[in-house]
Amino acid sequence: MSGEGITRRQFCAAGGTAAVLVGLAGAGAFQNAQGTVYLRPPGAVSETHLLAHCDRCQRCVQACPYDLVQPRPLTVDFPATGTPELLFKNGYCDFCMKCVEVCPTGALSFEAPTADNIGVAKVISDSCVAWDWGGCTVCADECPVEGAITLDERGRPHVSEDLCDGCGLCELVCPAPSLRAYDPATLPKGIYVASRVSEAAAVPGALTSAQFESTAGKEAGRE
């Protein structure tokens, strides 16, 4: 589940090859090799557009004040290496749009459909404390979008796919890792943001850890 780490030297080598791939992509020669989608920063027009136009310059990575934007590590999905994805380790997205402002190639654009809606939060039913035995309402309490998370009669969170903008605050603050005993079969957090073009986003309601891992195109272990 975790991203496959590489050394700095390997990354630099990958960057050179990625530059070649960018040239090929500009000619429409490649798409995401694995058919995988990642959680991209605001302003990513589409996965194909991003892969074709991003020159892996890392300006968006440097611009994010909360260190959310991270370069994709070198994995079997080689063409995605160095492209930006969002990890909510240190903060959540307030849509300051600094990452979009500094993008020199149009890979991130103010005109993109994702400019104010990064993704959608998905509750993980076998990791969420409230779904398992109850008592936690942290994500619903902290969500900045009114109505995006509601609690049912059993106190379990549900996400409104129409209202959620994918800001990641719920994923950031979810205390499940500190409330639950470690279980390698379940994801650490009880809620994760997935790209709206992922299969996970198309599944209505909560998913199990296994369902999320197989449909989100997101290595939740990187968070």
Ligand code: SF4
């Ligand atoms: S919009 Fe701002 S907070 Fe969100 S990813 Fe871009 S730079 Fe970071």
Ligand code: SF4
């Ligand atoms: S904060 Fe996490 S554990 Fe608590 S209700 Fe929300 S998803 Fe479940």
Ligand code: SF4
């Ligand atoms: S990502 Fe989470 S905190 Fe942000 S709007 Fe959606 S449900 Fe609310």
